[in-house]
Amino acid sequence: xxxxxxxxxxxxxxxxxxxxxxxxxxxxxxxxxxxxxxxxxxxxxxxxxxxxxxxxxxxxxxxxxxxxxxxxxxxx
Numbered sequence: 001x002x003x004x005x006x007x008x009x010x011x012x013x014x015x016x017x018x019x020x021x022x023x024x025x026x027x028x029x030x031x032x033x034x035x036x037x038x039x040x041x042x043x044x045x046x047x048x049x050x051x052x053x054x055x056x057x058x059x060x061x062x063x064x065x066x067x068x069x070x071x072x073x074x075x076x
Contacts, residue, residue, distance in 0.1 A: 010049045014058070014073035016041060025066035029055035037064035044076055 016023045022038035029051040037060065039045050045058040048065065056070040 009075075010047055012047050013044050013076045014047055015076045016043045016045060016072060017074045018072055023068055023072050025058065025060070025064055025068055027066055029057075029067045033067070036066045037062075039064075039068065045073070047073070 016039045018041050020041060022040055024035045025037040025039055026033040027036050039058065039060055043060070045060050045068075048057040048059055050056050050070070051067060054069065055067045056073065057065065058068050058073075059065045
């Protein structure tokens with residue numbers, strides 16, 4: 001099956017599409033992982049890789065790296 005969700009394509013930029021709050025960036029791909037930073041609401045992050053269907057590894061413009069839910073990202 002071909003994954004056509006461009007919001008999680010490695011090497012692309014994505015806009016944080018939360019309702020109003022910042023998006024937590026966590027240390028690893030799992031809900032039990034600690035928060036290592038935040039991506040600003042309507043901010044732009046770089047997609048580093050896609051861990052699986054539930055998690056994408058991102059980097060903020062300040063250099064923070066961690067995992068987020070890809071459904072909160074939209075391609076720019």
